[in-house]
Amino acid sequence: MSILCGVPIVVECVYCGSWAWKRCHLSGTHDSENWSIANAEEFEPVPRFCRYILAVYEDDIRNPQWEPHEGYGINTDWLILKRTYKDTQGRVPPYLLYLDHHHADIVFAIRGLNMTKESDYAVLLDNSLGKRKFHGGYVHNGLLKAAAWVLDSEGQILRELVEKHPNYTLTFAGHSLGSGVAAMLSMVVVQNPEKVGNVERKRVRCYSIAPTRCMSLNLAVRYADIINSVVLQDDFLPRTSTPLEDIFESIFCLPCLLCLRCMRDTCIPEEEMLKDARRLYAPGRLYHIVERKPLRMGRFPPVVRTAVPVDGRFEHIVLSCNATADHAIIRIHKESQKALEVSLFINSNN
Template sequence: MSLACCLPVIECVYCLACARWAWKRLLHSAGHDSETWGLASAVEFEPVPRLCRFILAVYEDDLDDPQWAPPGGYGIDTRWVVLRKTYKDTHGRAPPYLIYLDHKNADIVLAIRGFNFAQEGDYAVLLDNRLGKGKFFGGFVHNGLLRAAEWVFDAECKVLKELLEKNPAYTLTFAGHSLGSGVAALLTMVAVHSLDKLGDVERKRIRCFAIAPARCVSLNLAVRYADVINSVVLQDDFLPRTATPLEDMFKSLFCLPCLLCLRCMGDTCIPEDDMLRDPRRLYAPGRLYHIVERKPFRCGRYPPVVRTAVPVDGRFEHVVLSCNATSDHAIIWIEREAQKALDLMLEKERLMEIPPKPRMEREKTIEKEHSEEHKAALRRAIIMAVPDAYSPSAYGTFDDHLTTSRAGAEEILPTSSGSNIRSRSSKWAEWIKKVFEKDDSGEMVLRGSVPTSG
């Protein structure tokens, strides 16, 4: 009898908890994720729509006779397509890609297509994702995407090296969408740590644009490589917000709504500090660009606004319950909205009538601002005790050799906030040497208090 009396109380508590969760989820919109970020400029955002078109070109069977070209075409001169690799060429180890020599923009582009539901190889890459399995220079990565990136790098490093040597003023850009975005991001990280195979090219000549990025790197790596990796997210896109292991998701397709519902409840109830301290939790990589075109509880689309930052916390942590969560993931929509946003930025600059010289100065200022923002993000990661986070070298913002040696050492040491403790210990030891010294009996005394002989 007493048990029967408790059932209504339990039911009421359960209903109240569900109502609270639903209320919090419905109030959360995509605009909240980036409301404190700064606005992106046309200079830094200009490559995004162009690279989206290059990625779309990978889907074509014949670039001379395109079937799904966007308005204005792909902007590709087929004479400068260096090579194309299909599923037959990659043997399912990586998605198809092309290498294009973009003389107009002084850029060497390696573009990778997104996930193909009809290809078993893409499933094999995606499902190879057991937590803690993939390690990369002091952090964790998606193991399947890392293996695909290493395969692409080994296959094309000689071609890329020759192109870089023949075009010393050109940049090297890796771009990808969805599954290809994860491969492109990890390919960039592999390239940064293998610069000798690319002819000792400078790190600043390498960059990546991950369109609709997959969560493929741990938080310390996501912040550490924000100087070379850029992620572009359209409004409510579900993939950069889906922290559920994709292996479990695709194995549970028959109950995907239930799985996403449980993940939403977990993201709502678990404190964000606990998420940040998990060294195996994966995030969208690098600097984030968020295209916002809709407002909560309003119909229709608004002129798109692009916000950018290198956040440590609040890094697309919560799934947005929206009917556009899947459509915002489509590369076609991202290309259209990115081009609209870029046109608005350029129109605003034309109205301001910025002369060429101040525009060049503005480019240098943006580069400096991004560098300072990156340093601030690294420092914040240390303050928040993100595992394996550390500050850049004092003798160079991004010293590759130092990064490699320290990261290699961190893989041997326990993964915790040990890098922070080690840095504090070394500073403390240096301070002690400056202030104290040993006397004849071997005891520590203040420096200068030991009497000198003679």
């Protein structure tokens, strides 16, 4: 009897050992190793939008804490509005609206999760698998509600800007939690163009920096012409397939979460998980900035790989000491700028 009782423990150890072995040999570079290299022209806007998002984090936009790279600063004369937590009543993270005349762009930038704000967690945790249907797919409920609140609050001024500048693009950009709100905004605007001056689909863009998994795969692919997701190396959030509400509910019981992930990853075949139409993914076209190589020490000149994967994207968390550091907007801004400079240098020598 005692031998039989020990069988489940042995089986579980084998499963978890298999999971740990697989994770220890997994590198962030593996996710995009078969993707093509992004060209400089298509990646050029990314550092600029990182800078706009950073401006939302600033307490005083006229005296920035983070000095902008040359050519990527904010002209305060072109700032239309900047909302704080007090203004948004906790319905959505702070954001700004900026009229970029240099690039003929109306920019709506949203900051990421503030770990000290309960309202941000309320938005993030307002979801469950398959809770919210949208345009033939599934989306994150809390993020969609936040996007709807933004359009109700700022729809009139967006409409005026779109109509006043008919040759300008309308770009939504966000980091982390804000990336999901930006992605939802872009889809809602495309589906309801009358809300912002009957803007055409080709004029709408979105840049989700360090994106949260916020929409089903069919929507992620369908909106790949509009939404661009940017992931730095080992960033954990785009790879977090465990529902976000489970992660934060388990924050004081990390072994429970790891056990859950272990059982899911080892007992459920990946093909089976990918069949679930309710499963959420990082949105749109993906840009993966790679700066570290497997079994190699140090950093290398970053390269950007891109694709529109249709069979899953960033499916496994990478056990890396950089998994959280690669999520920081200031770091993504720095590495995206370096990657762009590398790409421009290569182009100039070809």
